[in-house]
Amino acid sequence: MSRNPLIREVPPTSWYFRHPRYLRYMSREITSIFIGAYCVLLVVGLQRLSAGPAAWEGFLAALKSPASVVFQFLCLVAAVYHAATWFNATQKAMPIQIGEDFVPGNLISGAHYAAWAVLSVVVLFVAGVF
Amino acid sequence: METITTDVAIIGAGGAGLRAAIALAETDPTLRIALISKVYPMRSHTCAAEGGAAGVIKPDDSFDMHFDDTVGGGDWLSDQDCVEYFIHEAPKELLQLEHWGCPWNREADGSVAVRPFGGMKKKRTWFAADKSGFHILHTLFQTSLQFPSITRYDEYYALDLLVDDGRCQGVTAMEMRSGELRQIHAKAVIVAGGGAGRMFPFSTNGAIKTGDGMAMAYRAGAPLKDMEFVQYHPTGLPNTGSLLTEACRGEGGILVNKHGRRYLADYGMGPETPVGQPQLKTMELGPRDRVSQAYWHELQKGNTVTTQWGECVLLDMRHLGEKKINERLPLVRELAEAYLGVDIVKDAVPIRPVVHYMMGGISTNTAAATPLPGLFAAGECACVSLNGANRLGSNSLVELLVFGRRAALSAIEHIQGLPAGNAVALNAQAEKTQQRIGDLLSRTDGTESMSGLRKEMMDTMEKNVGIYRTEEGLQEGVSKIHELRQRYQRVILTDKSSVFNTDLFQVLELGSMLDCAEAVTVGALARKESRGAHQRLDYVERDDKNFLCHTMVHHQGLDVPRVDYLDVVITKSPPGVRDYSGDHK
Amino acid sequence: MKERLVQLEVLRYNPDTDTEAHFQRYEVMCQEEWVVLDALNKIKADIDPTLNYRWSCHMAVCGSCGMMINGEPKLSCHAFLRAYEGVIRVEPLAHFPVERDLVTAPDDFMEKLKRVKPYIIPKEKKPISEGEYKQTPAQLMKFRQYSMCINCMLCYAACPEYGLTPDFIGPAALTLAHRYNQDSRDGGRKERQEVVATHEGVWECTFVGACSEVCPAHVDPASALQQMKITSSIDWIVEHLIPGGKS
Ligand SMILES: Cc1cc2nc3c(=O)[nH]c(=O)nc-3n(C[C@H](O)[C@H](O)[C@H](O)COP(=O)(O)OP(=O)(O)OC[C@H]3O[C@@H](n4cnc5c(N)ncnc54)[C@H](O)[C@@H]3O)c2cc1C
Ligand code: SF4
Ligand code: FES
Numbered sequence: 001m002s003r004n005p006l007i008r009e010v011p012p013t014s015w016y017f018r019h020p021r022y023l024r025y026m027s028r029e030i031t032s033i034f035i036g037a038y039c040v041l042l043v044v045g046l047q048r049l050s051a052g053p054a055a056w057e058g059f060l061a062a063l064k065s066p067a068s069v070v071f072q073f074l075c076l077v078a079a080v081y082h083a084a085t086w087f088n089a090t091q092k093a094m095p096i097q098i099g100e101d102f103v104p105g106n107l108i109s110g111a112h113y114a115a116w117a118v119l120s121v122v123v124l125f126v127a128g129v130f
Numbered sequence: 131m132e133t134i135t136t137d138v139a140i141i142g143a144g145g146a147g148l149r150a151a152i153a154l155a156e157t158d159p160t161l162r163i164a165l166i167s168k169v170y171p172m173r174s175h176t177c178a179a180e181g182g183a184a185g186v187i188k189p190d191d192s193f194d195m196h197f198d199d200t201v202g203g204g205d206w207l208s209d210q211d212c213v214e215y216f217i218h219e220a221p222k223e224l225l226q227l228e229h230w231g232c233p234w235n236r237e238a239d240g241s242v243a244v245r246p247f248g249g250m251k252k253k254r255t256w257f258a259a260d261k262s263g264f265h266i267l268h269t270l271f272q273t274s275l276q277f278p279s280i281t282r283y284d285e286y287y288a289l290d291l292l293v294d295d296g297r298c299q300g301v302t303a304m305e306m307r308s309g310e311l312r313q314i315h316a317k318a319v320i321v322a323g324g325g326a327g328r329m330f331p332f333s334t335n336g337a338i339k340t341g342d343g344m345a346m347a348y349r350a351g352a353p354l355k356d357m358e359f360v361q362y363h364p365t366g367l368p369n370t371g372s373l374l375t376e377a378c379r380g381e382g383g384i385l386v387n388k389h390g391r392r393y394l395a396d397y398g399m400g401p402e403t404p405v406g407q408p409q410l411k412t413m414e415l416g417p418r419d420r421v422s423q424a425y426w427h428e429l430q431k432g433n434t435v436t437t438q439w440g441e442c443v444l445l446d447m448r449h450l451g452e453k454k455i456n457e458r459l460p461l462v463r464e465l466a467e468a469y470l471g472v473d474i475v476k477d478a479v480p481i482r483p484v485v486h487y488m489m490g491g492i493s494t495n496t497a498a499a500t501p502l503p504g505l506f507a508a509g510e511c512a513c514v515s516l517n518g519a520n521r522l523g524s525n526s527l528v529e530l531l532v533f534g535r536r537a538a539l540s541a542i543e544h545i546q547g548l549p550a551g552n553a554v555a556l557n558a559q560a561e562k563t564q565q566r567i568g569d570l571l572s573r574t575d576g577t578e579s580m581s582g583l584r585k586e587m588m589d590t591m592e593k594n595v596g597i598y599r600t601e602e603g604l605q606e607g608v609s610k611i612h613e614l615r616q617r618y619q620r621v622i623l624t625d626k627s628s629v630f631n632t633d634l635f636q637v638l639e640l641g642s643m644l645d646c647a648e649a650v651t652v653g654a655l656a657r658k659e660s661r662g663a664h665q666r667l668d669y670v671e672r673d674d675k676n677f678l679c680h681t682m683v684h685h686q687g688l689d690v691p692r693v694d695y696l697d698v699v700i701t702k703s704p705p706g707v708r709d710y711s712g713d714h715k
Numbered sequence: 716m717k718e719r720l721v722q723l724e725v726l727r728y729n730p731d732t733d734t735e736a737h738f739q740r741y742e743v744m745c746q747e748e749w750v751v752l753d754a755l756n757k758i759k760a761d762i763d764p765t766l767n768y769r770w771s772c773h774m775a776v777c778g779s780c781g782m783m784i785n786g787e788p789k790l791s792c793h794a795f796l797r798a799y800e801g802v803i804r805v806e807p808l809a810h811f812p813v814e815r816d817l818v819t820a821p822d823d824f825m826e827k828l829k830r831v832k833p834y835i836i837p838k839e840k841k842p843i844s845e846g847e848y849k850q851t852p853a854q855l856m857k858f859r860q861y862s863m864c865i866n867c868m869l870c871y872a873a874c875p876e877y878g879l880t881p882d883f884i885g886p887a888a889l890t891l892a893h894r895y896n897q898d899s900r901d902g903g904r905k906e907r908q909e910v911v912a913t914h915e916g917v918w919e920c921t922f923v924g925a926c927s928e929v930c931p932a933h934v935d936p937a938s939a940l941q942q943m944k945i946t947s948s949i950d951w952i953v954e955h956l957i958p959g960g961k962s
Contacts, residue, residue: 003307003308003629003730003814004629004730005730005812005813005814005820006728006730006735006736006812006813007812007813008736008807008809008813010809010810010875010878010879012879015875015878015879016875018786019786019787019925021923021924021925021928022875022923022925025875025921025923025924025925029921089922089924089941092927092935092937092938092941092942093938093941093942093944093945094942094945095938095942097853097856097857099853100852100853100856101856102856169769169771169777169779170779170821170825170866172777172778172865172866173769173771173772173777173778173779174777175771175772175777177772177776177777177778177865178772178774178776178777222843225843225846225847226843228847228848229835229837229841229843229847229848229900230834230835231834231835231895231898231900231901233855233858233859233862234847235852235855236850236851236852236855237852238851238852239849239851240849240850240851240854241847241849242847259859261776261863264776264865265862268862268864268866272828272833272834272891273834273835275828275829275832275833275834276832276834284825307814307818307820336771336772336773336777337770337771337772337773338771369748370773370774372773372774373774461776465774468775468793468795469748469774470748471748580764581760581761581764624764624765625764625765627729627731627732627765627815628731629729629730629731629814629815630767630814630815630816630818631767632759632767632768633764633765633767636764
């Protein structure tokens with residue numbers, strides 16, 4: 001008698017429930033939807049701006065509606081989470097070797113966080129928050 | 131039964147088998163090469179070797195010194211023409227591996243680094259951290275992937291050699307995933323099936339080291355040589371038998387008994403050397419046979435430490451410091467931590483000697499040829515008489531390379547102008563294997579359980595053919611193993627199915643181990659002297675008058691095998707005293 | 716020595732007789748410090764000789780004994796019983812066809828390994844008589860970690876991409892390509908890119924990171940793949956966006 005191997009199929013739509021690490025991965029992927037949506041929002045804003053001051057004012061008002069605030073808050077959380085996963089990943093994607101040793105991963109990720117913080121302050125400064 | 135026709139068949143895809151395959155493919159790309167292995171090549175036990183591989187490379191070293199260390203280490207049972215050939219080929223082979231990408235450790239200037247090893251007068255052991263065998267095996271395997279003429283038969287279990295017209299012309303093998311038998315017709319066969327340490331209960335050897343290659347050649351008429359020389363490695367983990375490499379001591383680890391005394395000083399390997407400054411060829415860097423034997427004496431004196439895993443001595447590496455341990459001995463740290471719960475940075479590890487290596491094997495000459503024409507052998511399954519009565523650590527990995535390649539060259543020479551074999555006669559032989567397996571699968575009147583027989587064999591080997599041996603114990607061992615071989619004829623096979631039937635393979639492996647075990651016991655009983663790893667309490671001296679010769683054991687079916695002897699080749703080093711008392715005059 | 720009764724639930728499948736797999740429950744007395752493999756060995760010796768699985772070294776270096784243990788890819792010789800409570804569920808490695816019981820067919824992996832050309836393609840050839848290629852400890856460290864792969868395929872069993880898209884060359888094979896690319900003696904990167912920088916290659920990887928979490932040899936394949944994505948992207952930029960930058 002010869003072979004008759006058993007194929008154990010991977011469930012194509014529910015595989016990520018098999019392990020918490022897959023859920024973590026999926027939640028990271030889902031954050032991109034929010035980031036994408038926020039990009040659309042920005043594009044719409046640009047379009048409004050080019051349509052004249054009245055359109056722009058209307059847009060700004062719409063942004064302040066409770067639904068919009070909730071949406072923007074969700075986008076912020078998603079963006080922060082996504083950015084954090086990215087920064088944590090940098091140590092894997094960009095290891096730095098000095099002589100024989102590698103720079104500790106935390107230092108590489110840490111440097112990214114630091115740069116992020118500095119840039120955020122600059123942006124807020126330019127935006128006139130301070 | 132399907133027939134596969136090839137030029138050269140290699141049985142075993144460990145270090146020796148792979149090296150042979152590459153040498154064949156490189157030398158003559160038109161050759162058809164069949165590489166047969168019961169496991170995927172990278173599972174072969176070469177992967178477990180930790181310490182390293184010896185070859186003269188540094189300016190302060192010389193071929194003569196490597197020669198003297200090997201011959202003296204082997205207690206003058208090595209064939210000196212073989213040693214001579216080996217030491218000169220060794221560096222070339224190690225460099226070849228370097229060119230193939232082996233990640234050898236390096237000196238700051240980029241040259242290859244070497245480390246000290248037991249019984250070696252100079253630092254000459256090339257190493258890749260403490261995963262040297264692993265890297266050698268993977269380098270060879272990956273390199274072999276570029277040669278289209280190598281056809282691999284992974285997970286094919288080789289059964290019997292096909293011999294016709296007085297020469298070896300192939301092998302039968304079972305495809306493990308289908309249970310189908312194949313006959314492989316070849317003009318030459320190279321056996322590289324590895325060692326047989328699994329006939330002992332406590333061993334560093336993986337499950338696959340069951341001596342199939344040795345037994346196959348032995349049954350086909352090639353004698354087994356010097357099988358009574360079984361190496362105990364001094365430092366095994368007491369529960370799993372996992373090896374803590376000799377490099378532990380090479381890097382400066384020390385052995386102490388329960389009183390904290392470095393007891394090796396009491397057994398001709400002293401005086402003590404300063405802690406953390408290992409000196410070559412003395413104290414902890416004495417040869418394995420002596421260091422393991424010292425444990426036995428400590429045990430008799432009640433100087434060992436009692437642990438839940440039995441009587442142990444302690445290997446202390448704490449003074450090496452965490453950095454050096456992580457850089458040079460990462461695997462050791464991991465093994466001791468995982469399997470024993472001991473962190474070697476903080477504590478001394480309990481260890482005891484463990485069966486490690488077979489000096490004996492299929493009798494071959496320096497050309498890796500067995501007395502049976504067409505049959506070549508290399509690696510641990512062969513006894514080319516490099517290691518004599520005691521192998522020096524780190525000579526074996528190089529032996530795989532040197533004699534793996536040599537077997538390939540000899541095979542090529544052998545097949546030149548060879549007439550085609552008689553397919554009908556070979557087929558008739560293959561049918562016999564078919565019959566044998568068929569009988570096993572259809573037997574209904576079996577009475578002996580496989581695991582029961584295996585346990586009795588292991589217990590017998592441990593009790594009667596251990597570090598120290600006696601006439602009485604060996605007599606008992608010989609008759610017990612002989613009895614087990616008879617009872618094996620009635621072994622029960624529980625699993626009759628065709629696909630990946632490991633019950634069947636374990637039964638077959640047991641058959642191989644029993645054949646090897648008989649050669650070990652019979653050889654040990656007949657050798658009435660103490661030499662290297664063969665130590666007798668009733669004949670405590672080396673006897674060069676009567677036993678400066680190789681034991682040759684010939685298979686006689688179910689009867690007790692026949693023993694005769696072959697002279698040792700001595701070219702320039704007459705038997706002398708093994709001195710491991712260090713440089714301090 | 717402390718002993719403990721361990722219950723294992725093992726996936727059984729015999730193609731000769733079964734059309735589907737089922738779980739079989741075993742109870743076996745084990746020593747405290749044993750691993751799952753020891754328990755299986757005891758079952759095979761004393762209870763059920765028909766149970767099939769692979770193993771050899773019992774020291775986590777031969778890569779034979781990968782299995783799913785409570786849903787996690789593990790080397791059974793390195794899965795300590797002390798880490799588990801209750802019934803331990805043992806299944807064959809995920810994402811590979813099951814030949815029988817815990818034995819899977821690694822053919823696909825073996826094929827992929829070969830495709831990435833995991834051997835030195837020398838930058839400059841030289842004869843053995845000229846000695847070794849110099850390589851500093853720093854140059855060695857650049858690839859050493861990636862040369863530690865024991866081919867156990869746990870990362871393939873953990874990788875959902877491989878499970879869903881079997882064409883994916885996968886973590887271990889790609890990492891080996893990286894290992895040779897990073898070796899100072901090697902000049903074969905361009906050849907390997909034909910396999911590596913493709914949709915079946917690194918671009919199939921979405922950086923789940925599971926491979927690195929399960930790797931018993933600390934190879935960190937996820938890291939290797941991300942590095943290869945970066946260098947492949949740079950290749951692309953040089954080739955397409957920089958005038959005269961054809962590599
Ligand atoms: C833990 C350990 C550490 C060691 N450390 C060192 C060291 O530091 N330095 C050193 O020099 N030496 C060392 N040794 C010794 C050395 O590693 C071995 O002697 C050597 O690797 C054996 O290689 P081999 O090619 O002969 O056999 P293996 O690598 O054991 O390969 C045997 C091959 O034969 C195949 N085979 C067997 N039976 C069959 C069959 N019936 N059908 C088909 N195929 C079959 C197997 O599948 C396998 O491919 C060590 C050994 C051990 C166990
Ligand atoms: S990368 Fe790690 S998990 Fe994957 S095969 Fe290699 S050793 Fe196993
Ligand atoms: S038995 Fe070798 S890795 Fe587990």
